[in-house]
Amino acid sequence: MKTLVTNPVLIKELKLRFRNLKSFTGILFYLIAMSIFVFGFIFLATSLTGSGFFRPDESFMLFSIMTYIQLGLILFITPALTAGTVSSEREKQTLNILLTTSQTSFQIIFGKMTSSIAFLLLMIVSGLPIYSLVFLYGGVSPSQLFFIFLFYLLTLLAIASIGVMLSTLIRKTIVAIIATYGAMIFMAGVTAFFLLISIQVSQMGSGAPSMSPMAHFWATINPPAVMLTLLQPPMQDQLQSLTMVPIPLWVGYTIFYLLLSVACIFLAVKKLRVNMNKYK
Amino acid sequence: MIETIGLTKKYGSFYALQDLNLVVEDSTVFGFVGANGAGKSTTFSILATLLQPTAGDAFINGISVTKNPQEVRRQIGYMPDFFGVYDQLKTEEYLDFYGASYGIKPKERAVLIPKLLELVNLEHKRYDYVDLLSRGMKQRLCLARALIHDPNILILDEPASGLDPRARVEMRDILRELKAMGKTILISSHILPELAEMCDSIGVIDNGKLIAQGSVHDIQAQLQSEKVLRVKVAGDTQAIIPFFEMDPFVSQIEDQREKNVIQFFYRGTEEEQMRLLQRAIEQKIPILSFAEEETDLEDVFMAITKGVEIG
Structure with a gap:
């Protein structure tokens, strides 16, 4: 914990980020957009029923939509915040000096990544009061909200790791950002497509579902699918009846993305500096 | 002491540096002279552990740059020919960040930073943003940064490049002061007479090869x-x-x-x-x-x- 607090790169990055007006305007616009959506939804729901009441099932629907919007936000913003962390230092010609200090490569990568994650967490946490409006109307348990936030944290970590790794491997920031968005599209879109294909393939012939580990795998690494099972636990049983694999999606999701994060961070740390002894 | 033994850097079939054998004794100033693209910055980058040599090795105070780069980083102060600064960071914070990067404790940094700013004549710019400093001030600040962990070896790649005459004179005065402090300095410059004034010895590099090495007078005598x-x-x-x-x-x-x-x-x-x-x-x-x-x-x-x- 002391290393975390005294990490010079982390402190410097946080200082620079929170001195930047763009950071605060970003959070402001995010909160304005969320507020407009939540109050608009409540207004529409109450005016359409004409009763002035907001039912718990509507409250849950609002919670679900907000949760997906926030996931979209994470998938959309994290690459932009992380994919330039190392490459922008290279472009600004500050990286070489940083690399000649006695900080380890892990300290540098960790500091860079943590500062980006901290900002995103601040953004998510700042939206909590608006999020909490759903508790006024019932239909959502605090534990469900807690697990959703753990899911966000893991997803953030995974995307941030991919972003930092690509930023280390690719020299130009713009290319690194595009590559990270490509990875996001694969995570959220291509895996969903493969999931549908795999289910169709498994149902070919008899028409009855047969065991399909591939379909289960694609569902496991697809964030919107896992989010759906967290919001609607019965969806987990339905998916299980299609793929015949009895492992909850969140288990595979946690293992896969933790391993992916570790692998990405490891690669970024390895590739940040040249291996001076490679030719020997 | 800085020593290179058969140091070579090859890109494909092109030799950026070929079999460089160089010795810079303790507490001396060694000038590295050569045209653009001769191999000066390549040598400096290898010594600063930023570039991997194709063959040979370099030693900083007897420590191999290829075998123990982390320790080498603690021994040297490196100033590259081109460098950037962080936006929205004040002069004092800039030095504080690098001080922390070398593991210097906050209390020590608080004492050290004013002294370094005084050395490079920037004490009046302590609370100014670094990106707003002039080129000459940034160069001096970068030199102060290279000194923050009190290294006994300084590797300075064209520290006076792009400076106006006044800034150049100021930089030269600071380097003289560092020489008087007993630092071992490896410096490159295309302003050759400036090197002649302050260097104990020089090395001339051309097309990646060291073609002359010795004291300024020795080399002149050889001519x-x-x-x-x-x-x-x-x-x-x-x-x-x-x-x-x-x-x-x-x-x-x-x-x-x-x-x-x-x-x-x-x-x-x-x-x-x-x-x-x-x-x-x-x-x-x-x-x-x-x-x-x-x-x-x-x-x-x-x-x-x-x-x-x-x-």
Whole structure:
């Protein structure tokens, strides 16, 4: 914990980020957009029923939509915040000096990544009061909200790791950002497509579902699918009846993305500096 | 001490650096001279552990840059030829960040930073944003940054490049002060006379090869075969030119008639030079002065890189 607090790169990055007006305007616009959506939804729901009441099932629907919007936000913003962390230092010609200090490569990568994650967490946490409006109307348990936030944290970590790794491997920031968005599209879109294909393939012939580990795998690494099972636990049983694999999606999701994060961070740390002894 | 043994860097079939053997003794200033692309920055990058050599090794205080780069980083202060600064970071915070990066404790940093800012004459800019400083101030700040962990070896790649004359003089004064503090300094510059003033020895690099190494005077002495003689006479220079043209060791006579001076390259030994003077006196040439022209480092560099083989 002391290393975390005294990490010079982390402190410097946080200082620079929170001195930047763009950071605060970003959070402001995010909160304005969320507020407009939540109050608009409540207004529409109450005016359409004409009763002035907001039912718990509507409250849950609002919670679900907000949760997906926030996931979209994470998938959309994290690459932009992380994919330039190392490459922008290279472009600004500050990286070489940083690399000649006695900080380890892990300290540098960790500091860079943590500062980006901290900002995103601040953004998510700042939206909590608006999020909490759903508790006024019932239909959502605090534990469900807690697990959703753990899911966000893991997803953030995974995307941030991919972003930092690509930023280390690719020299130009713009290319690194595009590559990270490509990875996001694969995570959220291509895996969903493969999931549908795999289910169709498994149902070919008899028409009855047969065991399909591939379909289960694609569902496991697809964030919107896992989010759906967290919001609607019965969806987990339905998916299980299609793929015949009895492992909850969140288990595979946690293992896969933790391993992916570790692998990405490891690669970024390895590739940040040249291996001076490679030719020997 | 800095030492390189057979240091080589190859990109495909192109040698950026070829078999560089260099020794910089403790508490000395070594000037690295060479045209753009000669291999100076490549050498410095390897010494700063930023570039992996293709062959050979370099040692900083006896520590191998290839085997123990982390320890080497603690021993050196490196200033690259091109560098950027962070936006929205104040001068004091800039140094504080690098101090922390070298593991210096906050209390020590608080004492150290004002001293360093005083050394580089930036104490009045302590609370200014670094991206708003002038080029010369940024260069000095970068030097202060390189000194933050008190390294005894400084690797300075063109520290005076792009500076106006005043900033250059200020930078030179700071370097003199560092020399007086006993730092071992490896410095490159294309402003050659500046190096001559402060360097104990120089190395000339061309096309990735070290073609001359030694003290400034040694290297100039090795150029004796190309020394320039300057003869001032009382009267017209036209009349004496045929006499000097007859000497087999004289070439490229330059007539500076308005000053009554002729200047030429002389390839003979000191004894032959003495006999030339005796003959001139015997011929009653009215010589007022007969002297060897001082060769500055610029001339040495130009001569060497034109292909004159040296020791």
